[in-house]
Amino acid sequence: MFRPLFWEEDHLVLLDQTRLPWEERWLRLARWEEVAEAIRTLRVRGAPALGIAAAYGLALAALRPKPGRTPRQEVAEAREGLRQTRPTAVNLFWALERMGRVAQSAPEEALFPALLAEARRIHEEDIAANLRMGEFGAALLPPGARVLTICNTGALATGGHGTALGILRTAWSQGKLGRVYVCETRPVLQGARLTAWELLREGIPFRLLADFAVGLLFRRGEVDAVLVGADRIAQNGDFANKLGTYVLAVLAHRHGVPFYVAAPSSSFDLSLPAGEAIPIEERPEEEVLAPYGCRFAPEGARAWNPAFDLTPGELVTAFVTERGVIRPPYARTIPAALSG
């Protein structure tokens, strides 16, 4: 199985996603600060992958404390530093919490092996969860389904296989998938750069869309289901995901098309009763004004660049998790599905 990041000897190896699809550049990261930089600059992105990368980052901190520091001190600083990288996806905080519990109980001399083992468990559990989601999700799709998706929720966004795109991968292997429509996903173009790259490798037929082409696509009856990922899901089913997800949900609702959200339980934040409290990251204006060095806007133009939007739970047909499919009323069914 293709993995966009993995541990090798004493390094974290990570595919630099800012260089895709032009170049497959693998980075060897030796220090947690390099992991933090990779997260901030989107070399690794996708909610589950952020959690996994951060977990390996703590292992690196325990392995290479700075002079005058104990491994435990370095890990504490790394947890704080990694926590500051990106605010929206909850998996990052979830992984840091989980790793923190291991750090607390491990003796100083065993800190690195304990943290590396836990990071590897987080990674393997993510892949297993994705494969289960793939089965649960594929069962929801009609034969020959034409599925609309946004951003990248594939192997690149996770430990491997993917969430929403993992379901499409599973459905394709079962012969159930007709075609994928991929929103290019401005401003950072994860759809055009990353999802297209993954789908080409799999041989899954797809069409890229300028994001706003989705309106006509729905009007023409070309969409059988919408399938997206999630960066953070509140108790009532409100969730944050890539900018534009809310637009897809509103259109799906208007056109009577099912709207599914695929996410592992680590993407749920039961501390939040509703979505309004989810912090929405705003990123540099240059991502809009001059993507990848191609300046389209005149000098002096200003942009507003939120990376995510918020979709109310009432627009979600079902959540697909590794524990099964969750249906409304979410304020009751989500806590029930995730407990124990």
Added chain:
Amino acid sequence: MFRPLFWEEDHLVLLDQTRLPWEERWLRLARWEEVAEAIRTLRVRGAPALGIAAAYGLALAALRPKPGRTPRQEVAEAREGLRQTRPTAVNLFWALERMGRVAQSAPEEALFPALLAEARRIHEEDIAANLRMGEFGAALLPPGARVLTICNTGALATGGHGTALGILRTAWSQGKLGRVYVCETRPVLQGARLTAWELLREGIPFRLLADFAVGLLFRRGEVDAVLVGADRIAQNGDFANKLGTYVLAVLAHRHGVPFYVAAPSSSFDLSLPAGEAIPIEERPEEEVLAPYGCRFAPEGARAWNPAFDLTPGELVTAFVTERGVIRPPYARTIPAALSG
């Protein structure tokens, strides 16, 4: 007043909009085929501007018939050639019809001056219509209005001043406008390249958006009105306009925000009872895959690239025309407003 095209001596002078905002390159066109090429390749675009350019194109045909042809024969061929350039905006066909009537009644020796005079009338009438729309439309906006728009509907899209953007220009001069939110308008980026260029020249405050940022913008209550242009409007108020317009209309409806369409009477096509019959142009996939030479998608990826979408009249709060503001029920009010 800034005009993106004008007649000078014996040429049509035209600002090459594919080079904006990087370079202000003015083209001197001597033959109608050059006008057709400029239309096909989007050097000139925008429904009203297409009509004006085509009208001047017929004047060029009358001025410079090819060897062995009479001016009238050349004009007939030019009408056919120009008709084939782009299918959606009705203003092109409207202008060719109107010029055709003049060509029929003018004597052969006076064909060129008659056609040039008519093209100039079409141009001047368009500017006058835009200024009237500006007054009618600005009166609809609340003080300090934050207005969302798409594509370019400014001077560049018309003979001068603009339709939807013309209203914003008028509202700004009246001190009524707070801020403009501009969809970058993928794939050809008329918002980022052209509308931003016009707004910067006017000093009107604005923010560029990745198109899908509109969802969060509405959710945050940041939009007081949506104002768009139109490429072709049917009798019942259904209309074709830049891809994404339908998405804006659906969101405005959901959030209770007024949705206005600004267009001169030459954009209405009363031969169509409803919008489904409006032809929707599909353009080269490369516009999505590699805009302006910047390739974002991997080699081998395919795209679907319709240039327009269709918005049902029931989502339109009002049409702003040079004859006044038209409100529902459109099947009755549109024919009434345009008759006589």
